[in-house]
Amino acid sequence: MDKHRFMKAVLPYLLVFPAMFGIAVFVIYPVLYLGYLSFYKYNLMNPAKSKFVGLENYAAIFARDDFYKSLFNTAVYTFGTVVLTLAISLAIAVWLKRSTKLNAFVQAGIFTPHIVSIVSISLVWLWMMEPNLGFLNFALKSLGLPTSQWLQSSDTALLSVIIVSVWQGIGYYVLIIVAALQGISPSIYEAASLDNASNWKVFYKITLPMISPQLFFILIIMTIGSFKVFDTVRMMTNGGPNNATNTIVYYIYQNRTTNIGYASATGMVLMAIIGILTFVYFRMLAKKVHYQ
Amino acid sequence: MTQVFPIARRVLEYVLKLCLLMVFIFPFLWMISTSLQTFRETLAYPPTLVPAVPQFVNYLTALEAxxxxxxxxxxxxxxxxxxxxxxxxxxxxxxxxxxxxxxxxxxxxxxxxxxxxxxxxxxxxxxxxxxxxxxxxxxxxxxxxxxxxxxxxxxxxxxxxxxxxxxxxxxxxxxxxxxxxxxxxxxxxxxxxxxxxxxxxxxxxxxxxxxxxxxxxxxxxxxxxxxxxxxxxxxxGISNWHVIMAGNVILVLPILLVYIFCSKQIVKAFVYSGIK
Structure with missing residues (x-):
């Protein structure tokens, strides 16, 4: 009996132990280690020769233009991606919300890029956006529109990266918004139509508030996800031309071997930004979002 | 209008929705097409949409790289x-x-x-x-x-x-x-x-x-x-798009095949994960 009792008390801890062990070793410890590294001038060849430099790395970050450039690019990228994705996927979702065969088929098609590796997506779009031979400029020219240098000009490179990210992500968000739209009870719309409300008013006063939890969810995961943007940049532009697409994670990546302490400090800054965004969003969530 | 031409309206809806679909599918089709072209065809203007003779050799070239x-x-x-x-x-x-x-x-x-x-x-x-x-x-x-x-x-x-x-x-x-x-x-x-x-x-x-x-x-x-x-x-080399696209097809194909055969489950899984 005593043994039984003991087992009962210990069992839950045994059950969660492996998972907690993984988190401790591969998340919590690395974060502490990252903080530690950020105070050092780290010597990769001979770690014993690493030197404690206090806040020097942090001071260097906030004194360097290239950091601000990457922060600015990341913010522009995030803003562009979030706004475009939300607007376009909301429009498409409203258009495809009725559950018909055709709509389900189109939704599945739009979703395809989301499950394909960013490596493939990037290579395909590099080819599509090739200024001389690519299909995109051919299509623009055929329509009598001006062509673009896309990824190869510092004026349009960041926008091109945004376009690719939006293109890849939309399918997922359309699915979520469609599911949310289908979850709205038809009786609410019937009541509105009895009141002779205009379509726009119905959308603004009923549809939007009813799906705001899902829109909010999308806003959070997209903003945080966009701040981590790296793959498309590494594949398509390597941060160029002329640092026009250098983002925070790419910046960390560039410094990861030559200046580990500095890269670690930048990693801490990234973590702080993600933490603040998450916190702000959850505060807003508690206050504003409509729940049924 | 909508009462007079219900069929025309439906056709238009179909066409527009398929156009939307193409925006997301076409790049993959073009990837496959390019992967089967000769180097010369990839340089052509206007672009080659369908290769004259499918060049499966590109896949071997990619795999040997x-x-x-x-x-x-x-x-x-x-x-x-x-x-x-x-x-x-x-x-x-x-x-x-x-x-x-x-x-x-x-x-x-x-x-x-x-x-x-x-x-x-x-x-x-x-x-x-x-x-x-x-x-x-x-x-x-x-x-x-x-x-x-x-x-x-x-x-x-x-x-x-x-x-x-x-x-x-x-x-x-x-x-x-x-x-x-x-x-x-x-x-x-x-x-x-x-x-x-x-x-x-x-x-x-x-x-x-x-x-x-x-x-x-x-x-x-x-x-x-x-x-x-x-x-x-x-x-x-950066300009050998036919070989690069062949490699790309090799990478995408397993995922695309899985998706084509169980897109319903996959779509459901993703929707579920987003809502709960």
Whole structure:
């Protein structure tokens, strides 16, 4: 009996132990280690020769233009991606919300890029956006529109990266918004139509508030996800031309071997930004979002 | 208008929706077309849409550009190991969090959520140094063991487990069923959709992963397919689009085939993950 009792008390801890062990070793410890590294001038060849430099790395970050450039690019990228994705996927979702065969088929098609590796997506779009031979400029020219240098000009490179990210992500968000739209009870719309409300008013006063939890969810995961943007940049532009697409994670990546302490400090800054965004969003969530 | 031409309206709707679809499908079609063209055809203006004679040789050229057998094998080993390991770790954890109240459970669960928030882009430098310290930097392990705890999976499965009625579990306990048996015979069968979703997510995200293998690996022997394909641009030259696209098809095809045959389940899984 005593043994039984003991087992009962210990069992839950045994059950969660492996998972907690993984988190401790591969998340919590690395974060502490990252903080530690950020105070050092780290010597990769001979770690014993690493030197404690206090806040020097942090001071260097906030004194360097290239950091601000990457922060600015990341913010522009995030803003562009979030706004475009939300607007376009909301429009498409409203258009495809009725559950018909055709709509389900189109939704599945739009979703395809989301499950394909960013490596493939990037290579395909590099080819599509090739200024001389690519299909995109051919299509623009055929329509009598001006062509673009896309990824190869510092004026349009960041926008091109945004376009690719939006293109890849939309399918997922359309699915979520469609599911949310289908979850709205038809009786609410019937009541509105009895009141002779205009379509726009119905959308603004009923549809939007009813799906705001899902829109909010999308806003959070997209903003945080966009701040981590790296793959498309590494594949398509390597941060160029002329640092026009250098983002925070790419910046960390560039410094990861030559200046580990500095890269670690930048990693801490990234973590702080993600933490603040998450916190702000959850505060807003508690206050504003409509729940049924 | 709408009453006079209902058919015209429907046709128009069909055409417009298919155009929308093409925006998302066409790049893949063009990828396949390019992968079958000659170098000359890729240079043509206007662009070649359908190659005169399909050049399957491009696929051989791409495969000979690097140790693709090794890459492919690595991708499979890494992806499968991660899925198996995650299941072994997350099933008991989800059970513990869902069905037991114990001191510190709230705190521990908040650590799970915290782990969910902290991305690999933050932790990769220390993890890389740790792996080198442990002497396993040149094996496949740095691409596998850091993913042992799938926080999203624990979260999702816990929700499922919570829905299993307490009476059922109590009844099983009265029948002297062991906890392991309850988990195996009662909880898991009722949570199949969640398990499928979790496995599917892990498969897609790790098969496709680029960032983590890029920062963890230094040699071809441990690289997965994504890195191999990405390197085609360096080995084959930036303008050999027909070979690069052939390599690209090789990378995309397994995922696309899976998607074509079970798009319904995949779409459902993703929708579910986003709402709960």
């Amino acid at each position: 690097g140790p693709f057998g090794t890459y492919f094998k690595n991708s499979i080993i890494i992806t499968l190991s991660i899925i198996v390991m995650q299941m072994v770790v997350l099933i008991p954890a989800a059970y513990g969090f869902a069905k037991y109240s114990f001191r510190g459970s709230g705190f521990l669960f908040s650590l799970v959520l915290l782990a969910f928030m902290i991305p690999g882009q933050v932790t990769f430098i220390p993890v890389y140094l740790m792996m080198a310290d442990w002497g396993i930097g040149r094996t496949l392990l740095p691409q596998i063991i850091p993913f042992m705890t799938n926080a999203f999976g624990i979260f999702l499965l816990r929700q499922y487990f919570k829905q299993v009625p307490e009476e059922l579990i109590e009844a099983a306990r009265l029948d002297n069923a062991s906890e392991l048996k309850i988990l195996w015979k009662l909880m898991l069968p009722m949570s199949k959709p969640a398990l499928a979703t979790i496995a599917l997510f892990s498969f897609v995200s790790h098969w496709n992963d680029y960032f983590w293998p890029l920062v963890m690996t230094d040699s071809a022997a441990v690289r997965p397919l994504t890195i191999g394909i990405a390197m085609l641009r360096e080995t084959e």
